[in-house]
Amino acid sequence: MTGDLTLPARGLLFDNDGVLVDSDEAVTTSWSRWAVEHDLDPAAVMAVVHGRRAADTVADLVPADRRAAAAELIDRYELEDAHTVPPVAGAAELLASLPARVWAVVTSGTPALATARLRAAGLPVPGAMVTGHDVRTGKPDPEGYLLGARLLGLPPEETVVVEDSPAGIAAGRAAGARVLGIGVRALGTGADVVVADLTGVTWADGVLSVPASSELRAG
Structure with missing residues (x-):
């Protein structure tokens, strides 16, 4: 690969475990x-x-x-x-660069657990968060990601879901979003591209940029 991959993304919807925190x-x-x-x-x-x-x-x-x-x-x-939970590589840098209005966390965990793990990893707790308590049906159902996009005031197709698990990736795709897969669990799924971690991933002006050097698989 000779250049970075770019994905249109007016908003970013992050899973927590395995994406932002290495749990x-x-x-x-x-x-x-x-x-x-x-x-x-x-x-x-x-x-x-x-x-x-x-x-x-x-x-x-x-x-x-x-x-x-x-x-x-x-x-x-x-x-x-x-x-005991540390951050995923690159998570702190990416989140620190994002305006609060463009990102949310959509996790299967409880509110207490999601908050505890983010704080333990030294990461910010977002203003917009969807937890397992907020949905009737968990992943792979798209309900959580549809709600996350709604909290950002965006249609899901204008967001990128960042996920590591097959269930979460299926949920993001079913919601109509593009999906950036993180880590080896995302290989063999419907993710648009899979990277090792968030190192070097950046967002600016509605575009998510993924360095070619970190790609495990491109779509």
Whole structure:
């Protein structure tokens, strides 16, 4: 590749975990501990958690009469581990350059967890945030990204969704947005382009620029 890739983007809709904050280690610690508590295989649990609301994962794995307690437990474990989360490379620089009106976070996490992880990573908490508590149906349903675009006052097709998980990327595409994939989980998905992280990614005047050197796959 000889030049940077550019994507039209009047607004940016960021997932949180794996996109702005590198929470993989914390997620593995919390969910593996939770799996053992529920006599489940941690590896099997980890295969289904990324990009989804905790309550949706719990509903798939735990009998109905135990779900409320199980959901409360994983929420507690994740909050206990939130302080260990660093930023994804390039996230701080990109967010610092963005006007508040052009970006939002759309996360499957709870408001408390999303806020705790952003603060632990030293990143700003946005004025516009959609969490798992704000939607009736979690990712891969597009509801969260449609709401995020609405909070920015934009049609979704004029935004770029920044995501790492297959479920989140599917949600962004279903909403009608272009999608920038982050990391290896985004390979093999419908993302328009996939990069290793946010290093060197910039936004100005309605255009998101992605350095060719960081691309893992172009659309």
